[in-house]
Amino acid sequence: MNGEQKITASHRQRLAVVYLRQSSLAQVRDNTESTLRQYDLAETAVRLGWPRARVLVIDADLGCSGRQAASRAGLQELVGRVCVGQVGIILVLEVSRLARSSADFARLLELARLADTLLADADGVYDLREFNDRLVLGIKSTISESELHLMAGRMHAARVSAAERGQLRCRLPIGYVYDDEDVCVLDPDEQVRAAVTDVFALFRQAGSAFGVVQAFRRRPFPRRVFGRAYAGQLQWGPLTSSRVQRMVASPTYAGAYVYGRRVDTRHLQPDGTTTTLTIRRPRDQWPVLIHDHHPAYLSWSAYLDNLQILAGNHTAGHARPVRESPALCQGIIRCGSCGQAMQTRYHHRSHPHGTYACDRITSHQPTNTCRSTDAAYVDTIVADRLLSAVTPAEIAWTFAAAAEVTSRVHRSLHAAELAVQRARYTADRAERAFHAVEPENRLVARTLETQWETRLNQLADAEAALTDTRAHLPVLPDSTALQHLAGDLRTLWSAPTTTDRDRKRLLRTVIADITVLPEPDRQKISIGIRWHTGATERITRSRPTAPRTPATTMAIIRDLAPTHTNSQIAETLNTAGHRSAHDQPFTPGGVDNLRRHYHLPTAQPFHHNEITVADAAATLHVSQGTLYYWIDQGHLPARRIGQHLAIEWTPTIEATCRHRAATSPHQNSKHQRRRAL
Numbered sequence: 001m002n003g004e005q006k007i008t009a010s011h012r013q014r015l016a017v018v019y020l021r022q023s024s025l026a027q028v029r030d031n032t033e034s035t036l037r038q039y040d041l042a043e044t045a046v047r048l049g050w051p052r053a054r055v056l057v058i059d060a061d062l063g064c065s066g067r068q069a070a071s072r073a074g075l076q077e078l079v080g081r082v083c084v085g086q087v088g089i090i091l092v093l094e095v096s097r098l099a100r101s102s103a104d105f106a107r108l109l110e111l112a113r114l115a116d117t118l119l120a121d122a123d124g125v126y127d128l129r130e131f132n133d134r135l136v137l138g139i140k141s142t143i144s145e146s147e148l149h150l151m152a153g154r155m156h157a158a159r160v161s162a163a164e165r166g167q168l169r170c171r172l173p174i175g176y177v178y179d180d181e182d183v184c185v186l187d188p189d190e191q192v193r194a195a196v197t198d199v200f201a202l203f204r205q206a207g208s209a210f211g212v213v214q215a216f217r218r219r220p221f222p223r224r225v226f227g228r229a230y231a232g233q234l235q236w237g238p239l240t241s242s243r244v245q246r247m248v249a250s251p252t253y254a255g256a257y258v259y260g261r262r263v264d265t266r267h268l269q270p271d272g273t274t275t276t277l278t279i280r281r282p283r284d285q286w287p288v289l290i291h292d293h294h295p296a297y298l299s300w301s302a303y304l305d306n307l308q309i310l311a312g313n314h315t316a317g318h319a320r321p322v323r324e325s326p327a328l329c330q331g332i333i334r335c336g337s338c339g340q341a342m343q344t345r346y347h348h349r350s351h352p353h354g355t356y357a358c359d360r361i362t363s364h365q366p367t368n369t370c371r372s373t374d375a376a377y378v379d380t381i382v383a384d385r386l387l388s389a390v391t392p393a394e395i396a397w398t399f400a401a402a403a404e405v406t407s408r409v410h411r412s413l414h415a416a417e418l419a420v421q422r423a424r425y426t427a428d429r430a431e432r433a434f435h436a437v438e439p440e441n442r443l444v445a446r447t448l449e450t451q452w453e454t455r456l457n458q459l460a461d462a463e464a465a466l467t468d469t470r471a472h473l474p475v476l477p478d479s480t481a482l483q484h485l486a487g488d489l490r491t492l493w494s495a496p497t498t499t500d501r502d503r504k505r506l507l508r509t510v511i512a513d514i515t516v517l518p519e520p521d522r523q524k525i526s527i528g529i530r531w532h533t534g535a536t537e538r539i540t541r542s543r544p545t546a547p548r549t550p551a552t553t554m555a556i557i558r559d560l561a562p563t564h565t566n567s568q569i570a571e572t573l574n575t576a577g578h579r580s581a582h583d584q585p586f587t588p589g590g591v592d593n594l595r596r597h598y599h600l601p602t603a604q605p606f607h608h609n610e611i612t613v614a615d616a617a618a619t620l621h622v623s624q625g626t627l628y629y630w631i632d633q634g635h636l637p638a639r640r641i642g643q644h645l646a647i648e649w650t651p652t653i654e655a656t657c658r659h660r661a662a663t664s665p666h667q668n669s670k671h672q673r674r675r676a677l
């Protein structure tokens with residue numbers, strides 16, 4: 001090897017480090033020859049006079065790109081060992097591999113020079129303290145860098161020009177394949193095509209990726225394996241929400257060929273390292289967009305509409321999509337006083353339809369006209385305006401809905417039929433394979449028989465699924481009934497089959513937003529409606545006042561309150577034919593609420609000369625049981641009030657009782673016994 005004489009005993013006493021690197025895992029996998037050659041460098045070190053024990057192979061950087069030194073642990077380790085003077089020689093296959101970035105390379109050369117470390121590649125040994133060697137290495141590094149630059153530039157230009165013609169092959173989403181002439185065509189498998197078509201149809205119906213996943217809950221979705229041994233094979237598995245989102249966002253399904261949707265940008269961090277971020281370019285900055293490049297699953301305008309629906313569901317981006325709640329204006333109502341979006345809340349029992357609350361009222365300083373309002377009241381006004389405004393569109397809307405239901409039913413049935421066809425085909429093929437094998441070849445025959453059996457089981461499953469789908473087909477709405485309904489949108493709007501979600505989606509197709517306008521008069525409410533056409537209108541109504549208990553009824557309650565219990569008052573009022581504020585009979589609970597609301601005194605059912613049984617028992621020093629016995633036997637008069645007994649307590653009655661207690665043999669014997677104890 002050239003320059004072997006530069007190696008001295010001092011170098012041999014230190015380590016010989018073999019530094020291995022391959023840019024990507026694909027290179028490591030495919031370019032095994034190069035990797036082996038790099039490992040052979042260890043033998044070269046032994047040949048140059050290093051004992052095997054002092055040869056260190058650093059291969060931590062196999063599969064790491066050379067653009068950044070920071071992410072390469074191997075290079076860091078090498079630099080560290082050079083700095084502490086452990087390394088006598090560094091062996092690499094090509095010097096350019098050591099550090100593709102010139103800055104990293106220059107630094108290593110400088111450190112190696114200071115630490116008296118040699119460098120060796122296939123061409124010879126370099127001593128970095130010698131100017132000539134440094135010059136040669138510097139030139140080699142520059143050449144390597146320029147080679148890389150030219151090569152990358154040429155490759156990139158070729159890619160871009162192929163992309164501009166729409167001929168650059170890229171990974172196709174499910175539903176498309178490349179044919180023998182590298183042309184992008186629809187997937188020849190009918191079942192795959194049906195599944196993809198259904199995803200887009202269901203997305204339009206459900207309005208969200210999650211809705212599509214729900215509809216595909218009992219139905220597998222295909223994917224084609226990308227790359228390597230099983231490339232192009234079909235696999236069936238559950239459909240995920242992120243996959244639906246990717247499909248909906250992919251322009252490929254709209255027949256467009258796009259190149260450069262994403263771009264890598266490098267950012268410098270405060271600690272001097274760089275990171276690479278992949279960002280999406282806005283649609284108007286895509287470098288290549290070729291419409292009608294291949295057959296489409298949906299039109300370009302439908303694709304753009306879908307993107308808008310997706311953006312409308314993106315709550316992290318402050319979108320407020322339609323929810324299942326009954327509040328009609330949820331997500332599109334704002335406070336006109338402070339400009340905040342109003343929250344829909346359902347915590348209050350007296351507002352079962354929820355309230356629209358201005359956030360400022362609870363969180364920040366509200367303005368003078370910030371209000372919260374009962375959702376049901378605003379909804380009634382808005383729905384009323386909507387129903388009287390969309391009259392001309394009624395019939396078309398109803399029939400579009402009916403057509404959608406019909407097509408949904410047919411699609412689910414068709415998908416199940418295709419699954420059966422596929423299962424039958426694979427079962428037939430397994431059967432043919434089994435019959436084709438020679439009977440002597442028992443091992444193969446046994447495997448094929450098992451496969452045939454599995455396929456037959458799958459066929460039975462698919463047939464069962466088809467029967468199940470047929471059995472669960474929803475009954476299609478009668479078209480005459482629909483026509484009848486079409487004349488009356490109000491009936492449709494309030495039909496039990498129309499969900500709150502449907503109502504809200506319909507509302508949002510015509511109305512852009514609702515604003516609770518500033519209204520100094522607290523008894524009134526002003527609502528601004530902005531239609532999608534750009535028209536706006538303002539509706540002012542009196543706020544509904546809560547129903548109140550009639551004044552005459554309240555007068556009776558006030559009268560009875562101090563002396564009667566809630567049950568007694570309720571009973572009295574109901575007997576007299578009085579009704580509550582909500583036109584209901586009175587209940588003890590209702591009377592109790594009124595008592596609290598109007599701060600009425602609690603019932604004092606006892607007269608001033610009456611006492612309870614407990615009080616009487618304590619005064620006479622007898623048990624309550626004794627008193628109950630006397631009352632029961634008619635010896636002591638008492639008045640029943642609800643669950644209590646009131647005893648009229650006069651000096652005469654007290655004296656009689658004391659006498660009875662003193663002479664009662666039962667009481668005496670008890671007292672004597674107590675004394676004896």
Ligand SMILES: [Zn+2]
Pocket residue numbers: 335336337338339340358359360361366367369370371
């Ligand atoms: Zn407000």
